[in-house]
Amino acid sequence: MSKAVILFGVIALLASAGCASTVEDNERTLAAAGFQMKFATTPEQIAKAEALPQRTLTPTPGPDGANRFVYADAKYCKCVYVGTEKAYDRYQKLSVKKQIAENQEMASMNWGAWGGWGPWY
Numbered sequence: 001m002s003k004a005v006i007l008f009g010v011i012a013l014l015a016s017a018g019c020a021s022t023v024e025d026n027e028r029t030l031a032a033a034g035f036q037m038k039f040a041t042t043p044e045q046i047a048k049a050e051a052l053p054q055r056t057l058t059p060t061p062g063p064d065g066a067n068r069f070v071y072a073d074a075k076y077c078k079c080v081y082v083g084t085e086k087a088y089d090r091y092q093k094l095s096v097k098k099q100i101a102e103n104q105e106m107a108s109m110n111w112g113a114w115g116g117w118g119p120w121y
Contacts, residue, residue, distance in 0.1 A: 023055060023076050029098065030071055033091035035083035040074065049074040057088065 031037060040049040052058065052072035062068040062084075069088045071081040083091065 023073065026055070027071075027073065027077065027081065029094050030081045030083070030091060033083065033094055034087035035069075035071065035081040035091070037077075037079050037081050039077070039079045046074065046078065049078065049080050052080070057091070 027037075040046045049072045052070060052074075054075065055071065055073055057069045057071050059067050060070050067085050067088075069083045069085070069091075071083075073079055073081075
């Protein structure tokens with residue numbers, strides 16, 4: 001097996017691990033905001049979960065006429081998250097807070113420890 005094939009495999013593995021981590025983090029935020037998770041356990045439920053837009057919040061009318069927001073993940077957790085408008089609002093606020101915290105962490109890093117970044121640095 002060539003070094004290039006091994007290197008490609010390692011890069012693909014790391015990329016997929018990073019994607020899974022992001023999905024898990026997003027699903028934790030949904031749960032913290034009050035979304036209810038339901039596992040797709042039957043073939044019918046799995047088919048319905050696969051038919052929905054994947055890993056994106058989609059507004060849908062609820063049984064009472066109020067909007068519900070659905071997040072389907074048929075690949076990783078084989079589940080669907082459903083939340084009310086209040087849960088959606090909490091999710092948005094948590095997402096913004098998380099982004100601000102990540103931006104502050106990046107800004108506070110000691111980038112000088114990495115050395116020069118070329119002539120433009």
